[in-house]
Amino acid sequence: MTAGSTAPLDYVSLKKKFQPVLSKRVENRHLKSFWNPSKLPDGVIELAGGMPHEKFFPIEAIDLKISKTPFNENPKWHDSFTTAHLDLESPGELPIARSFQYAETRGLPPLLHFTKDMVARINRPAFSDKTDSNWDVILSGGSNDSMYKVFETLCDETTTVMIEEFTFTPAISNVEATGATVVPIKINLSVDRQSQGVDVDCLSELLENWSTGPYSHLNKPRVLYTIATGQNPTGMSVPQWKREKIYELAQRHDFLIVEDDPYGYLYFPPFDPENPLDNPYQSSSVTTERYLNEFLMKSFLTLDTDARVIRLETFSKIFAPGLRLSFIVANRFILEKVLELADITTRAPSGASQAIVYSTIRAMAESNMPSSLPLKELMFESWMQWIMQIASKYNHRKNVTLKALYETESYQAGQFSVMEPSAGMFIIIKINWANLGNPEDIPQQMDKLDEVLVKNGVKLVLGYKMAVSLEYSMQHSDFLRLTIAYAKDDNQLIEASKRIGNGIKDFFENYR
Ligand SMILES: Cc1ncc(COP(=O)(O)O)c(C=O)c1O
Numbered sequence: 143m144t145a146g147s148t149a150p151l152d153y154v155s156l157k158k159k160f161q162p163v164l165s166k167r168v169e170n171r172h173l174k175s176f177w178n179p180s181k182l183p184d185g186v187i188e189l190a191g192g193m194p195h196e197k198f199f200p201i202e203a204i205d206l207k208i209s210k211t212p213f214n215e216n217p218k219w220h221d222s223f224t225t226a227h228l229d230l231e232s233p234g235e236l237p238i239a240r241s242f243q244y245a246e247t248r249g250l251p252p253l254l255h256f257t258k259d260m261v262a263r264i265n266r267p268a269f270s271d272k273t274d275s276n277w278d279v280i281l282s283g284g285s286n287d288s289m290y291k292v293f294e295t296l297c298d299e300t301t302t303v304m305i306e307e308f309t310f311t312p313a314i315s316n317v318e319a320t321g322a323t324v325v326p327i328k329i330n331l332s333v334d335r336q337s338q339g340v341d342v343d344c345l346s347e348l349l350e351n352w353s354t355g356p357y358s359h360l361n362k363p364r365v366l367y368t369i370a371t372g373q374n375p376t377g378m379s380v381p382q383w384k385r386e387k388i389y390e391l392a393q394r395h396d397f398l399i400v401e402d403d404p405y406g407y408l409y410f411p412p413f414d415p416e417n418p419l420d421n422p423y424q425s426s427s428v429t430t431e432r433y434l435n436e437f438l439m440k441s442f443l444t445l446d447t448d449a450r451v452i453r454l455e456t457f458s459k460i461f462a463p464g465l466r467l468s469f470i471v472a473n474r475f476i477l478e479k480v481l482e483l484a485d486i487t488t489r490a491p492s493g494a495s496q497a498i499v500y501s502t503i504r505a506m507a508e509s510n511m512p513s514s515l516p517l518k519e520l521m522f523e524s525w526m527q528w529i530m531q532i533a534s535k536y537n538h539r540k541n542v543t544l545k546a547l548y549e550t551e552s553y554q555a556g557q558f559s560v561m562e563p564s565a566g567m568f569i570i571i572k573i574n575w576a577n578l579g580n581p582e583d584i585p586q587q588m589d590k591l592d593e594v595l596v597k598n599g600v601k602l603v604l605g606y607k608m609a610v611s612l613e614y615s616m617q618h619s620d621f622l623r624l625t626i627a628y629a630k631d632d633n634q635l636i637e638a639s640k641r642i643g644n645g646i647k648d649f650f651e652n653y654r
Pocket residue numbers: 283284285286287310369374402404456457458463467468
């Protein structure tokens with residue numbers, strides 16, 4: 143891989159550039175295919191593939207009843223739902239006979255084209271050629287599956303991967319399972335949106351002085367894994383200026399960026415203490431265009447002139463996690479290598495899930511919009527409208543929770559601070575120790591606090607359990623992560639916030 147190359151990034155140059163960064167296991171992965179599923183001349187009787195004829199399927203039709211709005215409590219279903227009907231032959235582009243059958247590993251074309259179109263509109267890669275042919279999208283079985291496949295493709299015992307010091311821990315497990323080593327990188331835990339997220343000075347210094355630094359025994363990093371927007375667990379987002387700096391560092395020190403972005407669509411406008419329940423999403427001035435251009439953080443793909451960014455998106459948080467459906471965006475060469483792994487392992491993600499997602503979005507389009515627009519436009523617009531409704535609900539929940547936390551006696555007594563999130567589904571609460579003593583006691587103290595919180599009727603995640611290296615992050619691992627996603631309503635969030643306040647007060651008064 144060369145940094146900042148200006149050569150045209152066609153398939154041949156992508157291959158030359160990225161072949162050397164692949165795991166050594168990649169060359170052993172070959173599907174030993176015993177038949178070729180290509181199109182046959184008319185009249186040939188197909189007795190090749192072990193595919194059950196669709197009339198063997200126990201399902202002939204599926205009727206979907208689709209909400210027009212999340213938390214739809216309107217009992218008059220015909221006003222508040224739209225429907226989609228699928229059977230063995232219809233809809234023509236994705237009937238059950240097709241979606242429930244063995245199918246292309248990369249995903250079924252209708253949904254695949256929809257997702258690629260979505261990326262092209264929102265985060266078109268900077269290295270894209272005119273016809274969008276040097277990058278692509280493949281569907282996958284959830285971002286967890288995506289990261290497994292990506293790390294399997296890029297990492298082996300010689301690889302060093304940098305990860306934000308607190309992270310979604312399965313990412314660490316997936317890297318380590320390849321034999322690679324994870325190195326934590328510092329993040330600024332700050333409510334200031336211009337300074338939160340990856341500490342770029344620290345990152346620069348680490349890379350610049352690698353050979354004399356604490357990891358000099360390791361190879362220089364090949365990959366940075368980042369949850370740059372609405373980070374898990376911190377809820378923080380790397381501001382645009384830092385994204386540019388990180389990309390420059392990636393070019394200078396020649397590493398790839400794996401951007402895992404399950405939460406990016408759930409953007410939060412800043413909390414207004416004077417008007418805590420104000421929700422800009424409810425204003426008619428927040429159009430799709432404004433949402434896309436002024437609210438959403440831009441993907442690293444949009445800075446990616448040399449095809450070194452791999453983006454992971456998922457339907458888990460904006461549709462439903464049980465579908466196990468996600469997609470990976472990358473340059474065509476890397477994606478082909480990821481696909482080769484899928485070919486011999488999972489093959490295509492569930493066709494039933496793909497059919498449900500595609501038919502839902504299509505039905506939303508057909509019911510919502512003026513029919514003068516082409517279907518492709520309608521589908522994009524309707525899906526964005528749905529996502530904005532989800533984001534609006536999350537923003538409201540975040541406001542309700544912050545307000546309730548700020549009203550607790552414990553907060554007002556200064557026992558904890560709240561790190562207002564900028565996107566996603568998490569809020570972190572930092573404990574303000576008057577006299578902590580030894581920072582090494584933090585995990586033990588936090589375990590005790592966890593017990594006291596459960597005694598007070600609320601369960602959260604302990605920040606230190608999401609650290610890449612506790613030793614590295616000990617000093618500031620004294621936080622709790624709560625999610626606003628699973629509560630059934632505002633009242634439950636308010637009650638939970640009160641219990642958090644009571645629990646922390648109880649801890650300070652009786653257990654320290
Ligand atoms: C950062 C991050 N990546 C990936 C996932 C898993 O996503 P999926 O359900 O698509 O596997 C999560 C889920 O919580 C997450 O927080």
